[in-house]
Amino acid sequence: MAARLPSWAWVTGLTAGATAAVVALAVQANHGPHPTAAVAKPGPSASAGAHASATPHSSAPPALPGGSGEGRRIVYSVGAKRVWLVDATGRAARTFPVWPGTVSPQPGRYSVTLRIQSLKGSDGVEIEHVMYFTKVDGVNVAFSNALDGASPPPADGKKLGGIRMDKGDGTALWSFGDQGTAVTVVS
Template identity: 75%
Template sequence: MAARLPSWAWVTGLTAGATAAVVALAVQADHGPHPTASVTRPSPSASASAHGSTAPHSPAAPALPDASGAGRRIVYSLGEKRVWLVDATGKASRTFTVWPGTVGPQPGSYSIIARRQSLKGSDGVEVEHVMYFTQAEGVNIAFSNALDGSSPPPANGQKLGAVRLHKEDGAALWAFGDTDTKVTVVK
């Protein structure tokens, strides 16, 4: 009479065999051709206003304003309601639209003077990635984004210095700029 193998031995053997087959297929696939993904960007007419971000290499991305400084910096255009993150070589790595407050900074050179992870804004909205860079009319001027990702409500006559960003742009700005990072404000 032949001895029967216990069920755990069968399961162990089958699992080992399946693992070996998967490893063999993975090694074989690694030596074959690799697909490449192409990134398709949505048209700027709908997506730029809906999402605010436009990659700097996209044909629709506005050029970095002239006379916006040199070196690594944040460039904020009052007229275009747009921010550029500029690397040390002078190339914009990201650009996006913003919602300015009712009080804005004068054109000029500033730097990030304080950062706060999150707080309640003067308009009562919970915000994050708060980066202060100047004062105007007795109001602190800072970049921030709403925790819930919403756009700011109308000011109703309040003096507000927040330059609000889309949530993903707020995270990118927070990662890019630290205390003393240069901020250039242009018309």
């Protein structure tokens, strides 16, 4: 006849098994695809109010522009004032609004030529996650975000090539794009 296990042994065994299952699922989930928020966010500061859209936000993110290339790339729409981070399968993994400077690049294909962690922008604002990809009339054009998360104030006639974004979006772009990453600019 088999010896009967005490109830505490059963409870301990079941608890250990459940804990191991939860840990295994957590590890598996951490290595799988992660959803990303792709809806437009309001500006990060009071100064962003001048740049905020008056249109209500839809639940679906704006579609990736047609003719923006293939493969892994950053897509910037000058007209829509928006960036898409496109993975190797051609799917937009993330999209967000931007606040462009006064100088805009021409539609075309570029690549990230230089990355700088942080510096003072030509408008005097401390910026980070600076990713240069072209030059227009002697003005460098680069993605960046302000350290304090604010949108840029009006330019007062200055030629500025900074394409600013929310701090969280700047961090995502910095993680996505290395030197040499393709950048497609569309109208």
